[in-house]
Amino acid sequence: MISVAGALDALFALARPLPVETVPLRAAAGRVLASPATARRDQPPFAGSAMDGYALANAEAHTGARFRVVGEAAAGRRFDGRPGPGECIRIFTGAPVPEGCDRIIIQEDVTRDADMITLSDRLDRGTHIRPAGADFRIGDQLSAPRRLSPSDVALLASMNIPQVAVHRAPEVALISTGDELVLPGEDPGPDQIIASNTYGLEALFRSLGATTRLLPIARDSRASLRATFALAQGADLVVTIGGASVGDHDLVGPVAAELGMQQAFYKVAMRPGKPLMAGRLGDAMMIGLPGNPVSAMVCGHVFVAPVLRVMQGLGPTAALRSRAPLSAPLPRNGPREHYLRALLTPEGIEAAPRQDSSLLTVLSDSNALIIRPPDAPEAAIGDLVDFLTI
Ligand SMILES: Nc1nc2c(c(=O)[nH]1)N[C@H]1C(S)=C(S)[C@@H](COP(=O)(O)OP(=O)(O)OC[C@H]3O[C@@H](n4cnc5c(N)ncnc54)[C@H](O)[C@@H]3O)O[C@H]1N2
Ligand code: MOO
Secondary structure: OEOHHHHHHHHHHHOOOOOEEEEEHHHOOOOEEOOOEEOOOOEOOOOEEOOOEEEEOHHHOOOOOEEEEEEEEEOOEOOOOOOOOOEEEEEOOOOEOOOOOOEEEEHHHEEEEOOEEEEOOOOOOOOOEEOOOOOEOOOOEEOOOEEOOHHHHHHHHHOOOOEEEEEOOOEEEEEEEOOOEEOOOOOOOOOOEEOOHHHHHHHHHHHOOOEEEEOOOEOOOHHHHHHHHHOOOOOOEEEEEOOOOOOOOOOHHHHHHHOOOEEEEEOEOEEOOOOOEEEEEOOEEEEEEOOOHHHHHHHHHHHHHHHHHHHOOOOOOOOOEEEEEEOOOEOOOOOOEEEEEEEEEOOEEEEOOOOOOOOHHHHHOOOEEEEEOOOOOOEOOOOEEEEEEO
């Protein structure tokens, strides 16, 4: 059996970054920027007022000083000219600061009488001027690769970049397998259950920037599996669910092999998720997940998520680990790396009492997976453990 780290390395060797395409900014959130984006202007392009008030020469600003208001500057409409001694300009937030002015007195700090203002005795000391280029300068770059956040999209817009180069979104074909499965909303027979992790995985992959193709459930026969695999043509990644173990009806491995899948590994020393397989299948990559609902979801976080990141140009990195102190003890671990369903609270992290890999209620109540290395000794309250956020 291969280790989790070994399996990840093998997956990284199989995964390739997808080609780059140009998309309009409004479609860019969540996509991965492929090359640095370069600002096409300074922001702000002029020294601007940060407040509503009066622009004047700082040297003349002192309590009781009086100024004549000789003009107005608003956002989008500057004051052309230069106030003389004892003169000021009415100014609003976002307006260019007039020539000769280097301070804005906020309007709360003046009394106004017709076209005259008097500065109060409690002047705040700020100049309230945003220098030109304070946010960015022409030529400044937003680095790549990066997954574009809503904040990044706002910044790109401000840089006057209407479209960006991003990696193509990976398309994942999902194949559930099993005679026992029906779709949510259907009428299950007495021995049937609802295909569940199929939907959980689809949601996970979409949240990671993939598009998905949900294929019909493959039944436990070679013919049905073959027919369903054929429908996955053109996908970047084919993910099967179930039929991966050693039972007589676990046919995913044999049928994939028949279709030319070059297997990179089968079985990983982890819990849950042992009967995992991966390889290349024609132009696509294939990952065969175990059928137990929690096992499939855990493998989605631990293995499929990093593969989707590589495909989007983000480079080969394992799921991000954090550390927290235990708020309840843990027994010693067995020989497989264990991903325990757990709840992280301000008091620490605690594994759920029931860890069977069929329990979606427990998974749904968890927000973390504690990672226990193979053969880890008992751990006490307060001991630090690694975890993944889910
Ligand atoms: N003799 C052994 N038996 C098993 C071993 C083993 O090493 N030796 N491994 C066990 C482990 S660990 C796992 S995990 C499972 C995985 O088996 P499969 O990948 O072949 O999965 P299935 O048998 O098809 O299904 C397992 C379980 O999950 C349910 N299932 C399947 N697909 C879905 C779905 N899309 N949505 C909801 N539930 C699903 C299925 O009905 C079964 O109950 O094998 C152990 N056995
Ligand atoms: O590995 Mo299985 O995934 O333990 O339930």
